[in-house]
Amino acid sequence: MNCELAHERIVLAAYSELPDEQVHELDRHLAACTECSQEREQLRALKTLATAYPVVEPDPNFVTRSRIRLEDSLDAIPPKRWFERFGQRVLNNFANLQAAPVAAVLLLIVGGGAGTLGGYEYAQARAAHAAGRVPAATAEKADSGQATPIPAEVSNISSVVRQPNSQLVDVTYNQVVPQHIQGSLDDPAIRQLLMLASENASSQGVRDDSVGLLAAECRAGHACQGEGIRDALMVALRYDKSEAVREKALEGLQPFVAVDMRVRDAVLEALLNDSDPRIRAASIGVLEPVEADTGVRRVLSTVANSDNNPHIRTVSREVLSRAPEFQ
Template sequence: MNCELAHERIVLAAYGELPDEQAHELDRHLAGCSECSVERQQLLALKTLATAHPVVEPHPNFVARSRMRLEEALDALPPKSWYERFGQRILNNFSNLQAAPVAALLLLIVGAGAGTLGGYEYAQARAAHVAGRAPVVAANTESVQPITTAPVTAPAEVANVSSIVRHPNSEIVDVTYSQVVPQHIEGSLDDPSIRQLLMLASQNASSQGVRDDSVGLLAAECRAGHACQGEGIRDALMVALRYDKSEAVRLKALEGLQLYVAQDMRVRDAVLEALLNDSDARIRSAAISELEPVAADTGVRQVLSTVANSDHNPHIRTVSREALSRAPVFQ
């Protein structure tokens, strides 16, 4: 046994997770290796010191929040391609092939082939993506007029959205944005170009006013049921609800998502996160109101129960208990 393997097994042995056969082999190595023996003594001393301090149980809110984030992260993982799964299977069994030169050579050849194929597929996908964007970019570089009154395709590269103005009692919105030079288009809220610019403006870190205007318009479109698809306006509102620094912007985003809490699990998770994480009590209270129609759901009921029993804000605890008391209970 070499010292590197012994270092790994010392940790397992200290916590009683090393099989007896490997433990005996480790003892024989430690008897003849003073460096590894000292390391084991230091680890045991550290373990003894750690056990002298009580283990603090995590807060229930933290556990529920972490579980939700983990589930969301796992759902967001893209599916692996066949060559990635094949390569992972080979790597998992690589330790059993170390003593087989022929098998190792075969592994090298297969890995090179899989890498070449993966690079080819990536290059093909990249070329298709660039080709799809080329006509849009070309069309916008040819236009040098600062003001365009007819609906146009939103440019693929926008530096900044500087202002948004809605015409009174109208569906018409003026959006001023910057590219190489400031640009201006005018169109209806149903215009895909306007919608794309509004979604971009909702992430404008330099101007809270622009974010507020854009999220307010997007939320109004969702509340009116105007093509608020998951991949588009709805996603932009969820991003604003989770990450925007302005309480007013987050509250508008939350209001825009209200109609979709029951039908879209991603929206429901975003609202639950707002209840658990947001620093503004108004937003948390509004989140409870939006979750009340789906309070019979097991996950929602669990979060509401946790908040009702242990949240630091008395008002939030009271509102959560009231929502639970009105929720139907299925036997």
């Protein structure tokens, strides 16, 4: 058994969803693999921490708003062009033919590449031909004083309807037009845009700047409601791929670790699971105001005794030693 398969089975075993024969196989692997054994211990500590707190049902209004926001985001995604869909279909077919002979796979690759390239060149030719025709048609109408401006930044056409018994055609199209807004950090519109920017998957720089500004607002003691800036920072701490963005999110959450249980749990998750040792060590410092909490001390004890990083073990022991009566 390799470590990747072991990681999947550790989660299933933790929730008693792994068959007995696979449990025995997993135990044999864990006995010989220190890294996987460490991951199991961390998962057990996280489960223990989770059971220490009651499960709170989300507010129905919050769930509704989240669903509406998700639907709006999905609607805003532009549809894929036909050659993009064709390329995706080729890739899916290729994945389904992993067991096919080598000659068939090579033929599929060559044919798919030629088809995609030909389709792309055909689409480009059609676009160039259409671009040459539209200005000419516009010029003819301009001579008669009835010029229709050429639409700019067209992302796609959603409908084309010809009016009955007429030469008029109604074309509905969607545009992608950059917009600009300026305002202070306490402006609700600016804050909303910053929270959206913190989830910008295409630009790490935008995420870094927006999370940095949101974190600075929280550290300065300005309004950081749970269902808003604080939530955006917790999402960034848990899921952002950039260490710099996660570190800024952790700094912004520090003032709330003693008053918001959700923030405390997010910081504990970072301590247990973050891939950057600096962020894990910083998480211990953030947890110092709540070091006497039972769940926090349980996690710190696990890290202090069994973490692979000696610096993190040392820092955890130092924090635990400050309240010996709770040991």
